[in-house]
Amino acid sequence: MPDQVLANSDLQSALVEARQAYIDRNPKSFARHQEASQAMPGGNTRTTLHNAPFPLTVVRGEGCRLWDADGHEYIDVLGEYTAGIYGHSHPVIRAAIDRALDHGWNYAGRNAYEGELARLIVDRIPSIDLVRFTNSGTEGNVMALAGAKVFAQRAGRAKATKVMVFHGGYHGGVLYFVSGGSPVNMPYDYVVAPYNDIEGTRALLAKHGEEIFAVLVEPMQGSHGCLPGDPDFLRALRDETRARGITLIFDEVMTSRLSPGGLQARLGIVPDMTTLGKYIGGGMSFGAFGGRREIMELFDPTKPDSLPHAGTFNNNVLTMAAGVAGYGEVYTPDVADALNARGDRIRDRLNAICAKNDVAFQFSGIGSMMTAHATTRPIRTAADIASSNQDAKELFFFDMSAAGIWIARRGFAALNIMIGEAEADRFVSAVEEFVTARKALLQP
Incomplete structure (x- = not known):
């Protein structure tokens, strides 16, 4: 034998x-x-x-x-x-949650923490001029794609209705491409490209570029097995999307932990938008999406024709307080x-x-x-x-x-x-x- x-x-x-x-x-x-x-x-x-x-x-x-x-x-x-x-029950975060609980929760109003956490993120993530919060990284990616699509339409790219993603990508429970896609994925028209393949991806962009409004990519694929994005591949995505007017979105829900400013800062490659989640909420439910001012201002409720973005717990007191303590005091650069x-x-x-x-x-x-x-x-x-x-x-x-x-x-x-x-x-x-x-x- x-x-x-x-x-x-x-x-x-x-x-x-x-x-x-x-x-x-x-x-x-x-x-x-x-x-x-x-x-x-x-x-x-x-x-x-x-x-x-x-x-x-x-x-x-x-x-x-x-x-x-x-x-x-x-x-x-x-x-x-x-x-x-932060491990389990970190004392700094526990103290912040206890202080927040002492003042009640579920305000149906702004709280004292959300602006502070937003400022911490804007100061650390290179691509983020403005940021909005969600309850998970999945929601962050859903909202980033929605914003990118409207941004393309208002820029006159009426044919741009497709999203480029990558084999092995995971962007949440409704944006799952690890094993070829999922029957519960968001109903976008996807162009699925080969990760770390510059020429293969360029060929797809050449074929579908006018139809693509966003490229959504992890700078290191996490759920697929910690597959690092080749820097030349990621730079090629940056160059191609910029030349074609396509919004480049880095999903840094996992990888933002890999340097003080995320993997994008470590690589020196700045996308148009970035999605976040996981640890930044101090261990509470958390997600976020942010990016260039001209894109994120689509969600500014003080402007005419602004996009709605609701969510009862987007700014919930416990997450905001824990996030300020964790991201601001514990997970320092x-x-x-x-x-x-x-x-x-x-x-x-x-x-x-x-x-x-x-x-x-x-x-x-x-x-x-x-x-x-x-x-x-x-x-x-x-x-x-x-x-x-x-x-x-x-x-x-x-x-x-x-x-x-x-x-x-x-x-x-x-x-x-x-x-x-x-x-x-x-x-x-x-x-x-x-x-x-x-x-x-x-x-x-």
């Missing part, structure tokens, strides 16, 4: 054992899942958090640690998919630089371990975001990500859970500022234990 067939057979056996150990170790989480399934489809209200055979139930978080219903303790390297950058430098060091250590053991396993990403891939191919394209052995990645997830490391089922990690050297070393050691123990199953 060929070695590869033997390895695949052994991998399946190891995966079966790991799944069963997970089931045996977590009876209370299983019971909670069964209870939830009586009132929610599949016991779920957020698809990302489902994993087979059942997801664990978290009952407490403190600092950089989590505890599940069965009493197991984990080092949290997932960081709520980039939203949990110095802290952002330090966290992302730590992430680069950790990813380098992990990849050095994989290389030393000559396994088909590696980590891609930038700064404090990274994803595991069970392949030897450099991670530059969608095809490289598709080459990853999904069974090996699932085994990695189960082994990390058993080792007390909280990570996404897809191998995604987003570090939080509460992770110190000891926790970083424990994460690296857990990966090393996985690589050495499973080496025979991870052969190229």
Whole structure:
């Protein structure tokens, strides 16, 4: 029997054992899942958090640690998919929320925090002259596209009704292109281009340019596997869209954490609009869209023919107060630089371990975001990500859970500022234990 067939057979056996150990170790989480399934489809209200055979139930978080219903303790390297950058119950943010609660909430009026948070964002993100708040990054992208479409129409581009997006892109639950699109996507006419392919994208722009009102792109694709955008590719998008009068939108819902001014500042590439979300709300529900003054002034209610943008909780007191404290006092530019430098060091250590053991396993990403891939191919394209052995990645997830490391089922990690050297070393050691123990199953 060929070695590869033997390895695949052994991998399946190891995966079966790991799944069963997970089931045996977590009876209370299983019971909670069964209870939830009586009132929610599949016991779920957020698809990302489902994993087979059942997801664990978290009952407490403190600092950089989590505890599940069965009493197991984990080092949290997932960081709520980039939203949990402050760890759990950060004292500065907790104090800000307590102060806000002391004065009541749900005002149906402006509050003292929203203008301050807006100013913090405008001062830090290069592309944002003006900003408006939403309740999620998904909403931010929906509103950015709506504004960009009207901006094109009022500029005389009547034929511009299409949006260019990219294979592997994720811009929220209704703008999902990771696996070829979603039946619940917004009903735009999409031109789906190949990410990191300059010539392929240029050809599509040449063909459809007059019909496209916006190009929506992540400067690093997050949900697709921390696939960094090649700087030359992103610069080509900037040049092409500027020449054609197309609004370039950077979805920095995840990547704004990667430098004090977002990944756009790190790269030196300024789009027309930027969407934000996740951690900027201090751990509360948050989203935003902003950009060039002439685009954002479409939403100015003091002007004739302004665009409506409603939302009961757009400026909710808890998010605004937590955001001012978190983004303004905790995640300062110095802290952002330090966290992302730590992430680069950790990813380098992990990849050095994989290389030393000559396994088909590696980590891609930038700064404090990274994803595991069970392949030897450099991670530059969608095809490289598709080459990853999904069974090996699932085994990695189960082994990390058993080792007390909280990570996404897809191998995604987003570090939080509460992770110190000891926790970083424990994460690296857990990966090393996985690589050495499973080496025979991870052969190229």
